[in-house]
Amino acid sequence: MTDKAKLALSLLDLTSLSADDSEASIRELCSKAVTPFTPVAAVCVFPPFISVCKDALKDKGVNFAAVANFPSGNEGLDAAIAQTKNIIELGGTEVDVVVPYQTWIAGDKTSAPELVRACKDICGEKISLKVILESGAFEDLSSLYELSIAAINAGADFIKTSTGKTDVSATLEAAETMLKAIKDSGKPCGFKASGGIRTHAQAVEYMDLATNIMGPDWVNSKNFRFGASGLLNDLLNVLGHQKQVADEGGY
Numbered sequence: 004m005t006d007k008a009k010l011a012l013s014l015l016d017l018t019s020l021s022a023d024d025s026e027a028s029i030r031e032l033c034s035k036a037v038t039p040f041t042p043v044a045a046v047c048v049f050p051p052f053i054s055v056c057k058d059a060l061k062d063k064g065v066n067f068a069a070v071a072n073f074p075s076g077n078e079g080l081d082a083a084i085a086q087t088k089n090i091i092e093l094g095g096t097e098v099d100v101v102v103p104y105q106t107w108i109a110g111d112k113t114s115a116p117e118l119v120r121a122c123k124d125i126c127g128e129k130i131s132l133k134v135i136l137e138s139g140a141f142e143d144l145s146s147l148y149e150l151s152i153a154a155i156n157a158g159a160d161f162i163k164t165s166t167g168k169t170d171v172s173a174t175l176e177a178a179e180t181m182l183k184a185i186k187d188s189g190k191p192c193g194f195k196a197s198g199g200i201r202t203h204a205q206a207v208e209y210m211d212l213a214t215n216i217m218g219p220d221w222v223n224s225k226n227f228r229f230g231a232s233g234l235l236n237d238l239l240n241v242l243g244h245q246k247q248v249a250d251e252g253g254y
Contacts, residue, residue: 004203008241011206011234013224015043016068016195018232020167024048026055033059035235039244043235044224045097050086053093068097068133071122074166076101076137080118087122091130098126099230101135101166107150108140115150116157123158133161133195133228136181139171144180151184155192163195167230172198178209182216197230203241206234 019032029052036043037060045066046056056067071086072078078086083100090098100122102115119134126132134154141147151162162181165172173196185192196209206229213222221227 005242007207007210008203008238009040010222011203011210011229012038012238012242013041013044014210014222014227014229015232015235015238016045016047016197016228016230017043017235018047018167018197018230020047020049020070020073024052026052029055030059032232036060036065037063038235038239040242044228047097047099047230050090050093050095053090053095057094066096066131067094068099069093069095070166071098071100072103072118073099073101073135074168076103076135077105080114080121083118084121084125087125087132091125095130097131097133098122099133099135099163101137102150102154104137104140104150108146112149112153116153119154119157119159123160126160131160132158133163133193134159135163135166135197137166137169138164138174138177138181139169139198141177144176147177148180148184151181152188155185155188155190159192161193161195161228163197163228163230165198165230167198169198173200173209175208175212178212179216182213186216193226193228195228195230197228200229200231201233202237203234206231206238 042064045068047068050069069090072083107115
């Protein structure tokens with residue numbers, strides 16, 4: 004039990020994406036990013052706060068992620084490109100970009116992969132591109148599978164369930180669909196479950212699902228992430244550490 008809790012801690016993208024974020028609140032978030040057991044994988048914030056994260060977590064082994072085309076996914080290709088460039092210029096090491104999932108659902112099968120391809124071209128090999136599909140918007144899981152494949156083929160380093168800003172966020176059914184797409188693609192793409200995952204027991208369900216589909220040892224921070232700041236407290240409690248208060252930031 005404690006081994007899985009420690010592993011889950013190392014997979015966390017500690018996240019705050021709220022309208023009332025401030026330098027003080029982001030510094031408070033960063034203060035929780037290095038636990039007594041392991042650093043989290045990343046902190047994920049709005050681009051203007053990357054500098055705060057870099058200052059607070061220099062040389063701590065934590066990645067700096069920021070969001071683009073967020074949360075609607077409909078700001079357009081040029082905006083997504085400009086925002087991705089800005090994140091990298093500010094010192095971000097990971098970009099979490101929302102694809103135009105609504106147009107995909109409506110039948111446009113070109114805009115989403117075009118956006119992923121363009122953003123990955125900017126990121127290159129050194130910057131990880133995590134592509135948010137907003138899985139809760141899909142009534143048809145076969146369409147989610149097809150978008151997953153399209154995003155992977157366009158260069159996504161991770162495919163991610165959700166923004167955490169819609170009524171339905173991560174589900175095991177969506178996770179299974181996306182993980183099967185990764186497996187079927189044969190390409191080195193990771194998976195990120197975000198939104199609504201708040202307990203150790205829930206985290207274990209996702210980790211076990213990924214292990215069953217992708218094989219032993221696949222679940223590590225290079226391949227698997229949780230966008231779930233609310234999960235931090237429960238994991239620390241399972242490990243016997245005094246409870247910390249984490250701002251869920253919509254996740």
